[in-house]
Amino acid sequence: MTATLTTPPATSSTIPLTHGRLPRWAPGLVAVVAIAAAGLFPLLLGWGVVPWVIVSVIFYIGGLTLWAAVVETRRSAVDRMVTSLVWTAFAIALVPLVSLLWTVISKGLPAINSTFLTYSAFRTSLDQPVGIYHAIMGTLVITFCAAVISVPIGIFAAIYLVEYGKGNRLARGITFLVDVMTGIPSIVAGLFAFSMFTLFFGAGYRSGIGGAVALSLLMIPIVVRSTEEMLRLVPDDLREAAYALGTPKWRTITKVVLRTSLGGIITGVTLATARIIGETAPLLLIAGLTTRTNMNPFDGFMTTLPVFIYSQFQKGTPADFDLAWGTALVLVVIVLLLNIAARVIGKIFAPKTGR
Amino acid sequence: MAKSIDVSELDIYYGDFLAVQGVNMTIQAKSVTAFIGPSGCGKSTFLRSLNRMHEVIPGARVEGKVMVDGQSLYEPNVDPVAVRRQIGMVFQRPNPFPTMSIYENVLAGNRLNAKKMKKAEADEIVESSLRGANLWTEVKDRLGRPGMGLSGGQQQRLCIARAIAVQPEVLLMDEPCSALDPISTSAIEDLIHELKTEYTIVIVTHNMQQAARVSDETGFFNLKAAGEPGHLVEFNSTQKMFANPDNESTEAYISGRFG
Ligand SMILES: Nc1ncnc2c1ncn2[C@@H]1O[C@H](COP(=O)(O)OP(=O)(O)OP(=O)(O)O)[C@@H](O)[C@H]1O
Ligand SMILES: [Mg+2]
Numbered sequence: 001m002t003a004t005l006t007t008p009p010a011t012s013s014t015i016p017l018t019h020g021r022l023p024r025w026a027p028g029l030v031a032v033v034a035i036a037a038a039g040l041f042p043l044l045l046g047w048g049v050v051p052w053v054i055v056s057v058i059f060y061i062g063g064l065t066l067w068a069a070v071v072e073t074r075r076s077a078v079d080r081m082v083t084s085l086v087w088t089a090f091a092i093a094l095v096p097l098v099s100l101l102w103t104v105i106s107k108g109l110p111a112i113n114s115t116f117l118t119y120s121a122f123r124t125s126l127d128q129p130v131g132i133y134h135a136i137m138g139t140l141v142i143t144f145c146a147a148v149i150s151v152p153i154g155i156f157a158a159i160y161l162v163e164y165g166k167g168n169r170l171a172r173g174i175t176f177l178v179d180v181m182t183g184i185p186s187i188v189a190g191l192f193a194f195s196m197f198t199l200f201f202g203a204g205y206r207s208g209i210g211g212a213v214a215l216s217l218l219m220i221p222i223v224v225r226s227t228e229e230m231l232r233l234v235p236d237d238l239r240e241a242a243y244a245l246g247t248p249k250w251r252t253i254t255k256v257v258l259r260t261s262l263g264g265i266i267t268g269v270t271l272a273t274a275r276i277i278g279e280t281a282p283l284l285l286i287a288g289l290t291t292r293t294n295m296n297p298f299d300g301f302m303t304t305l306p307v308f309i310y311s312q313f314q315k316g317t318p319a320d321f322d323l324a325w326g327t328a329l330v331l332v333v334i335v336l337l338l339n340i341a342a343r344v345i346g347k348i349f350a351p352k353t354g355r
Numbered sequence: 356m357a358k359s360i361d362v363s364e365l366d367i368y369y370g371d372f373l374a375v376q377g378v379n380m381t382i383q384a385k386s387v388t389a390f391i392g393p394s395g396c397g398k399s400t401f402l403r404s405l406n407r408m409h410e411v412i413p414g415a416r417v418e419g420k421v422m423v424d425g426q427s428l429y430e431p432n433v434d435p436v437a438v439r440r441q442i443g444m445v446f447q448r449p450n451p452f453p454t455m456s457i458y459e460n461v462l463a464g465n466r467l468n469a470k471k472m473k474k475a476e477a478d479e480i481v482e483s484s485l486r487g488a489n490l491w492t493e494v495k496d497r498l499g500r501p502g503m504g505l506s507g508g509q510q511q512r513l514c515i516a517r518a519i520a521v522q523p524e525v526l527l528m529d530e531p532c533s534a535l536d537p538i539s540t541s542a543i544e545d546l547i548h549e550l551k552t553e554y555t556i557v558i559v560t561h562n563m564q565q566a567a568r569v570s571d572e573t574g575f576f577n578l579k580a581a582g583e584p585g586h587l588v589e590f591n592s593t594q595k596m597f598a599n600p601d602n603e604s605t606e607a608y609i610s611g612r613f614g
Contacts, residue, residue: 166413237450241514243411245464245521246440255467259454351453352501 111326145212154223190282208297211287226268263349392576397585443523464521489542
């Protein structure tokens with residue numbers, strides 16, 4: 001032992017602390033060269049843009065990795081390769097999103113004007129403008145009712161699972177059922193609501209509340225899951241701190257656990273709402289189809305935006321298509337607003353670190 | 356106001372795992388009692404069983420008797436919430452409430468129990484508690500800032516202020532100074548000296564000098580062997596413990612010749 005300690009480590013001078021680095025502009029240069037080189041294929045063989053892009057990316061990744069392997073170390077070559085692959089995957093993931101948004105905006109924007117948003121599709125004379133006011137209101141009312149049903153049930157179920165159930169039989173059963181519910185096809189939820197309301201109110205009963213019940217079947221498991229995650233994130237230290245001050249369990253839950261996770265819970269609820277707002281199939285069954293504005297969820301047919309889009313595509317004239325695309329844009333904007341709201345609310349209620 | 360605690364034949368379990376076995380001791384009212392012992396021997400576990408915080412952990416249970424001023428803590432009709440209101444606790448790791456400001460953190464014990472009080476009264480409690488924990492001068496200009504924005508040692512003193520703000524009759528402290536600098540440590544020790552005129556204080560510490568400085572009586576916990584439950588080796592007046600303890604292993608531990 002002492003001998004090895006007293007001799008200076010012989011290897012210290014052979015471990016270099018520096019190695020060659022590619023210049024900052026290296027990736028840019030490789031990109032230009034790769035695009036230019038891959039450009040030969042469209043020029044000579046008449047390929048389209050898509051193969052050109054694909055070949056460019058392959059050239060870029062290969063070229064940069066090789067160059068880094070020669071000049072830099074093995075590790076940084078792998079680093080550059082994986083970094084490029086991750087960016088490529090990210091770009092591929094963005095393609096459908098951007099193209100979807102582009103299609104909806106370019107086709108939907110021309111349809112949107114003031115009468116489009118303020119008139120219903122019900123016309124008393126042929127020169128009257130057609131709008132989607134009835135569907136906007138239908139969507140808002142039904143979604144609101146679904147949220148009113150699902151949020152308390154979902155949050156209370158999650159509180160039970162995390163704070164009281166902790167791995168007992170009932171809790172495990174509930175978790176299992178929630179998992180099953182997550183996988184229920186929406187049309188089955190619609191059938192369930194339809195048969196339930198038929199059972200209670202007789203055949204042919206249709207109303208917005210039926211749609212809300214069907215949607216809440218889809219929303220509850222999402223709310224339970226997201227709330228559960230958030231409650232589990234609250235450290236036990238905080239619960240114990242509250243208990244040690246002589247706080248009863250229910251106050252600890254309401255004032256410490258829920259308060260600490262409030263931002264996350266609201267975000268989860270908002271995202272769950274955004275998720276169900278686009279449901280079509282169950283509402284076709286139970287909420288019906290109408291051209292008139294109906295604000296009463298307990299009586300009469302009620303049309304939502306997705307159902308309206310579907311019915312417009314069924315009709316099939318170019319004018320109907322335009323209306324459908326405009327409606328789609330409105331729906332996308334609503335979902336977008338909900339997502340933004342979720343982020344803002346999450347920020348506002350997040351625990352402050354003060355640093 | 357202060358209360359004495361009588362423990363007899365206490366066994367403490369985590370599920371099937373027996374963590375601490377057969378503890379007998381009497382903790383005097385209006386005095387400071389220190390627990391020392393190697394890591395993992397069950398000091399925190401025992402301390403938590405004194406205010407029924409132990410049972411908060413799923414599966415955790417206790418067998419034996421803990422009497423506080425003649426009242427048995429583990430009788431079925433005893434309300435653990437009421438127990439914890441009278442027996443406060445400072446934890447090993449600082450745990451201020453992240454959603455609350457410094458001011459609200461100090462008042463948490465009152466606010467969480469929806470106790471109504473006037474602004475002046477609340478201000479008074481906040482100032483005196485923070486002064487007591489030697490934190491007042493550092494935070495008096497930023498009482499509205501989040502408690503999580505403080506340094507680790509400041510957070511621990513905030514937790515001490517929070518615990519004394521509800522004026523418990525017994526204060527249990529689990530290594531309250533392990534994250535503190537010598538100045539704050541000595542402030543906490545001064546605080547302990549002050550508090551002991553009114554409160555019963557039980558403190559766990561790894562610092563022998565601290566145990567010698569602040570406590571009137573000391574208990575030494577140890578493991579019989581690795582994998583065996585922890586137990587109380589010796590419980591004596593601090594003076595005797597540090598001068599000539601009855602037990603050999605106590606002397607070995609205190610003088611640093613352990614293991
Ligand atoms: N939540 C728990 N679940 C199961 N076992 C636990 C739990 N907490 C502690 N234990 C076990 O109980 C024994 C005593 O632990 P305890 O935390 O009381 O030790 P300690 O004396 O406070 O140690 P330290 O000085 O490191 O804080 C240890 O064997 C530990 O592994
Ligand atoms: Mg401990």
